[in-house]
Amino acid sequence: MNHRSNLALFLLAVALAAYVFVADRRGGHTVTGRSGDAAMFPSFDVASLGAVELARSNSIIRVERTNNAWTLRLPVNYPAQSLSVDRLLEHVARMVPAGYVGVRDVAAQPDGLAAFGLAPPVATLTLVGRDQPTILRVGGNTPVAGRLYVQLVGTDGVFVVDAALLGLLPSSPDDWRDRGLIDLAGRTFDRVSLAAAGRTVFEAVKDPAGRWQLRQPLSARADGERLEALVGQLQQVRVSGFVSDAPIVDRASLGLQPPAFELGVGSGTNELARLEVGGSPTNAPQHRYVRRLAHTNVVLVDAQFLAALERPLQDFRDPRLVGPLDGITRIERTGTGGFAAALEGTNWWVTAPRRFPASAAMVRLFLDQIQSLEIEQFVNDVVADPKTYGLDRPAREFVLGHGTNTLVRVQLGGPASANGALLFARRTDESSVYAVPRTILINLESAGQLRDWSFAATNVAAVDIVQQGRLRRLVRSPSGWQAAAGASAGLVPDAIEETLHRLGRWESTRYAVTDEAAMTKAGRFGETAHEATLSLDGGLSVRVLRLRFGATLGANRLVLAYFDNDPTPLRLEMPEDLYGAVARDLAAP
Incomplete structure (x- = not known):
């Protein structure tokens, strides 16, 4: 490298230093470099904070920590987005000043703190912990892009920090509101109800054995998987907007008089969540109004996420004629070619009309088929004359038992379709008649079909x-x-x-x-x-x-x-x- 090159590099360094000096001067004050110094709050403990308050000229937003989660307290009482609050606090805890304006330079300004956007401040952030609150006043941007003036109450100077802080501050309470439609985290539910236009679609409860049963408008087995999936899907729905927090609203204008749908989720007699679904705004037909009764507020939700509430009652009934059963040790089939089989030790045996070993694979096939046999049609829930369905003298009857206890008794009747692809069927412990498909199960005519x-x-x-x-x-x-x-x-x-x-x-x-x-x-x-x-x-x-x-x-x-x-x-x-x-x-x- 020659002397001319060295001189060029020296002049370039001087020019860059002069630019930084001029750029970091504001009305005659100088920002001294402190980049790389320790964090602004070296002993800051995020976990110890119990409240965060942000004050602007026209609003106050306050959140408080309860059971390791943040809750919005002002201007409304509402679950908060804990992740957003924690992200702000973690940023503050790691914040390292990029520069500092000493007290003399601050006092030398004709406008004082106003020269830094701190009189009044853009916002005041108060962090409440076990000790004295930490108050940080947020000012304007520095001439150097990406930097911001802040003042720590209790100190006289002004710090220069990364302007990313400003982007983490909520501009309105909605920015920190939880966008979940319902939140059942950590809580189990055993009751779900759905009404449409004021009429009950269903009410279902889970019994102590974990089986879901319809209680209204009829007593029948419910599709527990679909019910739990419905509630699970609604827990994933995000609110698109917040309409009103008033306890009293014009229900008719929102399509809530009566609501198009009303969903309730509970545990015993305790109500965990209740939603009322109304109409759509004229300027946003892809959304629907939803009133959350737990907070009496009205929100907007994408209509496609509420489509599952439009399903009819049949979709929430158990689609299986039998469903999974535990501990089956006995199989019987009555009628022509009837037989009986029993589990003896670890092996299945046909015990009537002749005794011989049964094929474990065929027994598994039979049990799988009868337990997975799906109902194609819910034909009649109030049967006046079983003869109409060929069930007064069923063509065949299957009994599954455990020891001497009968777990389920299934009867098959006449054809339920013109081509014979469906048969009428019922369980003797239920009043309903169903239509089920003809399968290999229906063709089980002889004990020999189970032979090993x-x-x-x-x-x-x-x-x-x-x-x-x-x-x-x-x-x-x-x-x-x-x-x-x-x-x-x-x-x-x-x-x-x-x-x-x-x-x-x-x-x-x-x-x-x-x-x-x-x-x-x-x-x-x-x-x-x-x-x-x-x-x-x-x-x-x-x-x-x-x-x-x-x-x-x-x-x-x-x-x-x-x-x-x-x-x-x-x-x-x-x-x-x-x-x-x-x-x-x-x-x-």
Whole structure:
């Protein structure tokens, strides 16, 4: 670097220093630099403050701390935005002066403190703690952008601080008001009511077991998830504006005479929140007036967030016919093909009309389906004649119990739709009649559909195969699988063992076959003309399993399964890749 460059840098530094000196002079006073000094309030304890007051020429805003939350006390009593208050206090606690105007320079000004915007001040901030209040008078902006004059009452000079302080001060009480529509934080509720145009839509209560029940206009199970979601959604709604704090308002002009909707939330006999929803301002039709009775004030809320209040009563009824039940150990089905099953230890057993192990997967499927079966229509809540719905002599009835105690009894009646897709149903502990969809549950016609037919490949002692009139018998010997009758060519013992293993683990949708001849024709079992009969040992409940293979159905192969001497075969569906293995290894060439 040469001498000419050094001289240029020196002149630039002098010019910058002169600019700062001139810029920080105001009417002949000098701002001395204190940037980097300690905080303005080194012993300031935000947590110890109990009140904050901001005074302007025409208003006073005061908040007080109660139970670790800030509440607006002046000019109205209202929950405050604690985050906004805390953000201001944290800024003040960390505030480091950027400069200082000494008392002599202040006194030398013809206008005194007015030269700094402090006579009168723009605002006066009072922080009330355990000791003497801290009072900070806020003045005008300095000539240097981004800085502000403030005076700490009790000192004679004037400090220069970051002008961000001014942006943290509320310009009106609404800036510090809590914008939540309702706040139930830390409080549980067990009562919700909704009225529309003065008429009760519903009143629901939660019983000690945690189940929601409708109490008005009828006694019925309520959709607890939807009720709690409704209240939860309203707790997320933010107020768009504050209209009035007067205890008496012109209700008719606000659409509150009567209110379009009125929502109440309570705990026991205690009212936690009550909202009255009115009309919309002519200049803001996307908003609605809402009166918060806890504070008697009227606010504006975006109408889209209140749409859930327009739902009809049916939307708040429990949509499930049964719903979740705990401790089910007994299942019964009455009517033709009726059966009973019970949980014995950790295993389910069919106990009537014959005793055999039940498939845990099928029992789970049945219980899942009956507990999740949804109501499509609430048909009638006052039934004069159950015969109208085929429920005087229900076609079938399901009973779920725990030991000898009945948890629920469900009856299914006649068709509730022209195409038979819906059936009338009711619970014997309720007066209402519902329409429910026909599902696999409705097709549970036989105890055999719950049967556990799983087996290990080693349980198979012999396989008798019939295919297009040809016979073949495979038997297990100490050396492996052998053909005792029929062709022996193409026999692969390991492949046979693997296919039997897959058959023993195969699960399928199951349908009871009441008309075997019709099913044989429809499923083209005669055309395929392929069947395999497995002889099982090893103490299994099934001794003989006969499988007849029919046509394809989508990606599956239709199968008729016969178990020992059970008179009702089952229609099953086998994945085509599994049937491919059966056709290869259990064939009669």
